[in-house]
Structures are given as C-alpha cells and as structure tokens.
Amino acid sequence: MEIQKESVAVIGAGIAGATVGRALALAGHPVHLFDKSRGPGGRLATRRVEWVDRQGHAATTRLDHGALGFTARSATFQAFADLAQKAAWLAEWKPSLAAGSLPLEGSAMLYVPVPDMPALCRHLLDGVSASWSFAVDGLHRGPLGWQVQAGGVSHATPFDAVVLALPPAQAVHLLSPHRLDWARHASVAPMQPCWTLMGIADEPEPSLGWDLARPATGPLAWVLRNDTRPGRAHVAGQAHWVVHARMGWSCRHLEQPAAWVQQQLQAALAAYLGRSVEWRHCVVHRWRYALPQSHGTAPAASYWWDSAQGLGVCGDFLGGCGIEGAWLSAQALSAALLQRASDAAGASTACADAAAADAADPHQR
Ligand SMILES: Cc1cc2nc3c(=O)[nH]c(=O)nc-3n(C[C@H](O)[C@H](O)[C@H](O)COP(=O)(O)OP(=O)(O)OC[C@H]3O[C@@H](n4cnc5c(N)ncnc54)[C@H](O)[C@@H]3O)c2cc1C
Known part of the structure; x- marks a missing residue:
C-alpha cells in the first residue's frame, strides 16, 4: 500500500530552511518554502x-x-562542504590578512558560495516549490492541517507539518498561539x-x-x-x-x-x-x-519538534553559532521529521497487515 507522505511548510529560506526543504524533498515529502524576501539565502546575503x-x-x-x-x-558539516565544493557550489577562500590584523579563528581558509552567497541555498532548493515575498504573519492549525497566512491571505493548501527556520525574534509571534513555552525562549534568545x-x-x-x-x-x-x-x-x-x-x-x-x-x-x-x-x-x-551571542545561554536542544502538533523550529540560535550551527540544527530537525514519517509508515503497514490477517481469520472478527 502506498503511504501518503506528510506535506511540510518551511518558513524561512536561509541555510536552515533550505537544508530542511532539501532533506524532506529528497525523501519524497511535498514541501513548500515561504520567505519574505525575493529569493533564498537569508543572512547568506549578496x-x-x-x-x-x-x-x-x-x-x-x-x-x-x-x-x-x-x-x-x-565531520558531518565537513562532509557536506566537501560535496558542495565538488559540485562547484563553494570555493575555498584563503584571504591575505592585512598587516597587524587579528588572525582568523581556527582555519585560515573559509568556504565561500559562488558566484554569490545565496547560491548555496539556491542549489539546495533546486526543484523545491517556494513562495517569495511572502511574509508569514499567521499560522493556524485546523482540522485540515496548518494554514500559512500573509497579509490576511492564506496559502492555497494546508500542510501536515510546519517548520520555522527564522531568527528567534521573528519566530515569536508565530509560535505564541501554539507553543507559548518556545515563544518565551525565543523572545529572550540573545542575538x-x-x-x-x-x-x-x-x-x-x-x-x-x-x-x-x-x-x-x-x-x-x-x-x-x-x-x-x-x-x-x-x-x-x-x-x-x-x-x-x-x-x-x-x-x-x-x-x-x-x-x-x-x-x-x-x-x-x-x-x-x-x-x-x-x-x-x-x-x-x-x-x-x-x-x-556566543556568550549567551543557548537552549539545551539543537532543534525543537512537537510531534503531536507537527511543529518544528531550527536555526543558528538553536544549533550553535553561524552557518554550521544553522545547518546542524536543520539536519537534526529533518532527521526527527523523517523518523516520525517512518514510524507512521511502520504503524500504518502494521495496521494494514493486522487488517489483512483479521480478514483471513474469521475468529478475529
Ligand atoms: C553581517 C553578518 C556576518 C556573518 N558572518 C558569518 C560568518 O563569517 N560565518 C558564519 O558561519 N556565519 C556568519 N553569520 C551568521 C550566519 O549568516 C547565520 O548564522 C546563518 O546564515 C543563519 O541561517 P538561518 O537559516 O538560521 O537564518 P537566516 O539566514 O536569517 O534565514 C531566515 C530566513 O527567514 C526569512 N524570514 C524571516 N521572517 C519571515 C517571515 N515572517 N515570513 C517568511 N520569511 C521570513 C528571512 O527573510 C530569511 O531568509 C553572519 C551574519 C551576518 C548578518
């Protein structure tokens, strides 16, 4: 029996949202990205x-x-960077430092998306559907699923799950009606x-x-x-x-x-x-x-996921500082979402098997 994959709305098309969008799309989920900007990238900006x-x-x-x-x-992010470099999405930048400059922390080499910074997210989202200039200002959970709204207009179809991949302050008002505890954490996450x-x-x-x-x-x-x-x-x-x-x-x-x-x-x-x-x-x-803020108190979890509601949050403020932190947070949330989908598929196969067995055994009816 073919199991219908859950549809997912991802709000925010920075590196975190693009990473979730790609992981879910590759696993066969119907995914739609929403971003208030005219294209992907977020703080990977040109x-x-x-x-x-x-x-x-x-x-x-x-x-x-x-x-x-x-x-x-x-190691996992290094493996991703290696693949992205092989695909020519990234180049190595070994900048010459000015005399008297403070040194770079850690490596003297940085990865830079080419030909511009949003290119990395554009590549990740190749083939994934998206709505641009769509500043989400309302999320409503009804009997048909999650409705995503901007300026009083709802996106045409509801979704089984929603992922917020936004800076914490911008996620607060969307989270408040559904997870007040998360909204409170997000409102004080230091940026x-x-x-x-x-x-x-x-x-x-x-x-x-x-x-x-x-x-x-x-x-x-x-x-x-x-x-x-x-x-x-x-x-x-x-x-x-x-x-x-x-x-x-x-x-x-x-x-x-x-x-x-x-x-x-x-x-x-x-x-x-x-x-x-x-x-x-x-x-x-x-x-x-x-x-x-590197000295800020980071939340304990690298992502937030409420399986009962089908609501998740990821981004650099959860996964640790910078692009790697955002990517790690998004990867971890994607794994949790895919696990839920596989558990649901397992349960549904078990139910179908049980129903078939019931049909075959008249004493079970
Ligand atoms: C000046 C500067 C320098 C930096 N230098 C480095 C560096 O050298 N190395 C490093 O690793 N990191 C650096 N960073 C940080 C890095 O860019 C971020 O950690 C990372 O890009 C965060 O990705 P994200 O996907 O979590 O969030 P974002 O990139 O912020 O993506 C969030 C997306 O959500 C969208 N959005 C927000 N609200 C809504 C809404 N209501 N509806 C729809 N869409 C919405 C935004 O338009 C954005 O596209 C720097 C950041 C800045 C600004």
Missing part, C-alpha cells in the same frame, strides 16, 4: 547595487553584505546586531596587498575587499568594500539614522587605511539579528 561611474555610465556591482564565509568544525557598510570606491593602487582585515581596535570588526574573493568580479581601478562594525559599536548605535552611521563607518575605514577613500557609491545595512 546585494546588487546600481550606481553611476565617473564617466556617467550606469554600473551594477554585487556585494556580499552578510556572512563572510564559513569553516567546518564537525547580536551588526551595522554593515558596503560600496564602491576608486582604487589608485593596483594591489592593496591584502583581502581581509580584523582590526584590533576601533569600531570596525571586519574589513574586506569583496572584489578579491573567489568568483567575484574585479574591475581595475575600483575597490569593492564591505565593512562590518563591532557588536558593541552596533549595539550602541543601533537606532541611529543610516546617514550618520554611514558617515562614522566611512571615517573609520579611512582612519584604518590611513588615507581618504573616494566613494563612488556607498550604503549601510542594519542587521538586527546577525549572530547568536
């Missing part, structure tokens, strides 16, 4: 900026303004913010001699030349900068106007470089929830 060059020509440049890249600490400056500047030097800096002091935590990263476009005479402020600085100035923040970070970059920067285009982005 922005396409449009600007006008010195000659008055329109130009576009892509800047990786979220995660810089990642390392693999666990650090980050102000990011990105832009294009004239570059008089043919080569700066370094790709990445971690200044030991001052407002800047990371300074990177995006155009020297693997798979990124390099244009002679241009420098493509992405600059992340320190957590403390970002916290103190979180509510400042973007124009003020831009001015401060531009000045900090010029001070760090020891020369002025001729900007052609520049913009800032405020990440309210960039990374879980």
Whole structure:
C-alpha cells in the first residue's frame, strides 16, 4: 500500500530552511518554502547595487553584505562542504590578512558560495516549490492541517507539518498561539546586531596587498575587499568594500539614522587605511539579528519538534553559532521529521497487515 507522505511548510529560506526543504524533498515529502524576501539565502546575503561611474555610465556591482564565509568544525558539516565544493557550489577562500590584523579563528581558509552567497541555498532548493515575498504573519492549525497566512491571505493548501527556520525574534509571534513555552525562549534568545557598510570606491593602487582585515581596535570588526574573493568580479581601478562594525559599536548605535552611521563607518575605514577613500557609491545595512551571542545561554536542544502538533523550529540560535550551527540544527530537525514519517509508515503497514490477517481469520472478527 502506498503511504501518503506528510506535506511540510518551511518558513524561512536561509541555510536552515533550505537544508530542511532539501532533506524532506529528497525523501519524497511535498514541501513548500515561504520567505519574505525575493529569493533564498537569508543572512547568506549578496546585494546588487546600481550606481553611476565617473564617466556617467550606469554600473551594477554585487556585494556580499552578510556572512563572510564559513569553516567546518564537525565531520558531518565537513562532509557536506566537501560535496558542495565538488559540485562547484563553494570555493575555498584563503584571504591575505592585512598587516597587524587579528588572525582568523581556527582555519585560515573559509568556504565561500559562488558566484554569490545565496547560491548555496539556491542549489539546495533546486526543484523545491517556494513562495517569495511572502511574509508569514499567521499560522493556524485546523482540522485540515496548518494554514500559512500573509497579509490576511492564506496559502492555497494546508500542510501536515510546519517548520520555522527564522531568527528567534521573528519566530515569536508565530509560535505564541501554539507553543507559548518556545515563544518565551525565543523572545529572550540573545542575538547580536551588526551595522554593515558596503560600496564602491576608486582604487589608485593596483594591489592593496591584502583581502581581509580584523582590526584590533576601533569600531570596525571586519574589513574586506569583496572584489578579491573567489568568483567575484574585479574591475581595475575600483575597490569593492564591505565593512562590518563591532557588536558593541552596533549595539550602541543601533537606532541611529543610516546617514550618520554611514558617515562614522566611512571615517573609520579611512582612519584604518590611513588615507581618504573616494566613494563612488556607498550604503549601510542594519542587521538586527546577525549572530547568536556566543556568550549567551543557548537552549539545551539543537532543534525543537512537537510531534503531536507537527511543529518544528531550527536555526543558528538553536544549533550553535553561524552557518554550521544553522545547518546542524536543520539536519537534526529533518532527521526527527523523517523518523516520525517512518514510524507512521511502520504503524500504518502494521495496521494494514493486522487488517489483512483479521480478514483471513474469521475468529478475529
Ligand atoms: C553581517 C553578518 C556576518 C556573518 N558572518 C558569518 C560568518 O563569517 N560565518 C558564519 O558561519 N556565519 C556568519 N553569520 C551568521 C550566519 O549568516 C547565520 O548564522 C546563518 O546564515 C543563519 O541561517 P538561518 O537559516 O538560521 O537564518 P537566516 O539566514 O536569517 O534565514 C531566515 C530566513 O527567514 C526569512 N524570514 C524571516 N521572517 C519571515 C517571515 N515572517 N515570513 C517568511 N520569511 C521570513 C528571512 O527573510 C530569511 O531568509 C553572519 C551574519 C551576518 C548578518
């Protein structure tokens, strides 16, 4: 007898949601992803900026303004990174560090999705159905299953299960009606913010001699030349900068106007470089929830799963810091979901066998 696989809605198409979506789709479950953005990636982010060059020509440049890249600490994530690299979804980046920079923690090599950061999630979700620009603001559980809503409009079909793969603060209002205990944990899960400056500047030097800096002091935590990263476009005479402020600085100035923040970070970059920067285009982005706080109290479980309701939660705030943590959390939740499906299939096969045996044995009727 063919068992109908449970349908699953995954809210959030960052690395956690994309990992769950792929695992379930590969196991034959009908899966649908929902994301408020125009495409997948989440904090694996690349922005396409449009600007006008010195000659008055329109130009576009892509800047990786979220995660810089990642390392693999666990054997399972290393195996995933190896496969992704073999498939040419990832490249190795061994950045030259600026003189006097703090060293990279752990490995001197980072994996970088190519040609842009969301590419990793795009590949994972190849062939999986999704709704973009769909900011989920309501989850309702009725007799037919879970209804997923945005702006008062419900998605056409209900789902047997729902997975939330969102930063904790964004999951709270969706969880509250169904698991108040989880909503309370999520509402206090500490996340650090980050102000990011990105832009294009004239570059008089043919080569700066370094790709990445971690200044030991001052407002800047990371300074990177995006155009020297693997798979990124390099244009002679241009420098493509992405600059992340320190957590403390970002916290103190979180509510400042973007124009003020831009001015401060531009000045900090010029001070760090020891020369002025001729900007052609520049913009800032405020990440309210960039990374879980490493000294925060992480919840004990690496994912949350309520089998009775068919409701799950995963993401970096549960699995540990960064992309690897988000991936590990998503893998663990996928395994729990697939286990439930296999238990249900086992129970249903056992019932079918028992019914057949009953039919064959008249004394059992
Ligand atoms: C500036 C910065 C630098 C970083 N540097 C590194 C690094 O060097 N190394 C590293 O490992 N990690 C780094 N990180 C952290 C890393 O990016 C995250 O840990 C990881 O990407 C989290 O993945 P996720 O899937 O859990 O969440 P996200 O990537 O945040 O995905 C959540 C998704 O949910 C969507 N969403 C939110 N609310 C809704 C809603 N209501 N309805 C529908 N969709 C919704 C969002 O649009 C998003 O796509 C950095 C992050 C930032 C911001």
